[in-house]
Amino acid sequence: MLPHLKTTEDITPQSFNTPREVTLPMKMHIGKAATVSVGVGEYVGVGDIVGKADGIFSANVHASVSGRVKEILQVRLPDGSVCQGVEILSDGEHRLSGKLKVPKVSTVREFIDALFASGIVGLGGAGFPTHIKYDVGQRKFDTLIINSAECEPYITSDTHMARDCLEDVSFAIRTVCSLYGDINVIIACEKKNFMERWCREICGHVGCTLKVLSTRYPQGAEKVLIYNTVGRTVPLGALPIDAGCIVSNLSTVAEIGKYLRTGVPLVRKLVTVDGDAVLCPTVADIPIGTSVSELLEWCGGCKSKAGKILFGGPMMGVAIENTAMPILKNVNAITVFSKKSAYLPHSDMCIRCGSCLRNCPVSIDSAAVGRAVKIGDYRTAKRLGIEACIECGCCSFVCPAKISLTENNKRIKKELRAMNSSSI
Ligand code: SF4
Numbered sequence: 135m136l137p138h139l140k141t142t143e144d145i146t147p148q149s150f151n152t153p154r155e156v157t158l159p160m161k162m163h164i165g166k167a168a169t170v171s172v173g174v175g176e177y178v179g180v181g182d183i184v185g186k187a188d189g190i191f192s193a194n195v196h197a198s199v200s201g202r203v204k205e206i207l208q209v210r211l212p213d214g215s216v217c218q219g220v221e222i223l224s225d226g227e228h229r230l231s232g233k234l235k236v237p238k239v240s241t242v243r244e245f246i247d248a249l250f251a252s253g254i255v256g257l258g259g260a261g262f263p264t265h266i267k268y269d270v271g272q273r274k275f276d277t278l279i280i281n282s283a284e285c286e287p288y289i290t291s292d293t294h295m296a297r298d299c300l301e302d303v304s305f306a307i308r309t310v311c312s313l314y315g316d317i318n319v320i321i322a323c324e325k326k327n328f329m330e331r332w333c334r335e336i337c338g339h340v341g342c343t344l345k346v347l348s349t350r351y352p353q354g355a356e357k358v359l360i361y362n363t364v365g366r367t368v369p370l371g372a373l374p375i376d377a378g379c380i381v382s383n384l385s386t387v388a389e390i391g392k393y394l395r396t397g398v399p400l401v402r403k404l405v406t407v408d409g410d411a412v413l414c415p416t417v418a419d420i421p422i423g424t425s426v427s428e429l430l431e432w433c434g435g436c437k438s439k440a441g442k443i444l445f446g447g448p449m450m451g452v453a454i455e456n457t458a459m460p461i462l463k464n465v466n467a468i469t470v471f472s473k474k475s476a477y478l479p480h481s482d483m484c485i486r487c488g489s490c491l492r493n494c495p496v497s498i499d500s501a502a503v504g505r506a507v508k509i510g511d512y513r514t515a516k517r518l519g520i521e522a523c524i525e526c527g528c529c530s531f532v533c534p535a536k537i538s539l540t541e542n543n544k545r546i547k548k549e550l551r552a553m554n555s556s557s558i
Pocket residue numbers: 483484485486487488489490491500501532533534535536537539
């Protein structure tokens with residue numbers, strides 16, 4: 135069993151309002167990068183658009199501090215790609231833009247338009263533009279699952295949102311129910327003290343269903359959650375909506391409610407800062423675009439030199455190459471490991487123990503996939519279901535031979551995508 139290590143579960147989040155500057159990349163979501171819409175020297179208030187969505191499969195980017203645009207620059211993202219970004223020198227005032235107004239939402243179209251304007255993307259890690267998710271068209275949608283199974287070790291940002299944003303979450307749920315008609319709203323959480331307690335409170339307040347699931351990573355993975363909550367299977371290559379469901383992470387739902395109530399777009403984030411190298415683990419409410427170095431410094435820094443810094447948790451997080459990197463919309467945690475914890479042991483030969491298969495939530499035999507690909511047999515890798523891998527890290531975690539199975543699987547999936555599937 136993966137340890138939960140939720141050391142920040144019962145603390146009070148602290149607001150960090152004084153970054154010297156923020157850097158806002160135009161691509162903090164899945165889809166096309168936004169287009170820079172401000173010039174150097176221009177004054178912006180909190181919530182002003184600094185990047186306009188480039189088409190529907192994109193998302194607006196808003197100023198998260200007030201101040202002057204210092205530079206339009208190239209920003210390297212955690213996946214190694216580069217996009218344009220806007221650097222804003224904060225005036226420390228946090229003045230809200232005078233252009234913000236509460237959206238008028240009385241139809242599904244107006245709701246989708248409001249989500250588009252808000253710049254909200256999936257805050258649980260994926261960064262999928264939220265307006266696309268709710269634009270269901272003619273497809274049958276009967277269940278909204280609010281993903282509150284914050285299953286990865288250390289991360290507690292959603293738990294704090296559940297506790298502190300009751301009104302926002304309730305407002306969003308009521309709006310969705312009034313617009314989409316007869317839908318079933320289910321808040322799905324793991325069985326544990328704090329999150330379960332806050333979710334129970336939200337359900338009592340708004341009158342929706344609570345589904346308490348076993349505390350077992352990766353309970354919060356979208357397809358796993360749908361199956362365990364409503365017993366439906368999402369086929370390979372399909373989306374939750376194809377199974378009649380929309381799954382939104384709890385923080386995303388809270389941001390939707392906040393925007394609908396106040397007109398303030400997505401400009402801030404709750405970020406868990408934890409890991410064995412962090413001196414004072416905390417949950418920080420920060421302007422998006424704050425650098426990792428400023429956040430860590432404000433939190434009290436590290437006990438020792440960091441061996442690895444991740445955007446996200448230890449199972450699915452992405453290692454970042456330096457602390458100048460800005461915190462993106464979909465980053466819910468900064469996990470910092472000491473050199474000792476970050477040390478990667480040497481791997482041995484596979485002993486065919488079957489542990490990787492037994493512990494895979496989607497029943498992939500990673501050892502067999504690896505053997506097939508070693509001899510160039512990608513057809514077998516496909517047949518073994520490698521494309522359904524959700525990159526949860528469980529196989530690597532349990533492998534007694536310490537083989538980097540998840541990394542191998544990610545690479546194989548990438549290679550398969552690059553190939554013409556009809557030719558293998
Ligand atoms: S868990 Fe590791 S050692 Fe066991 S079968 Fe899988 S790859 Fe081989």
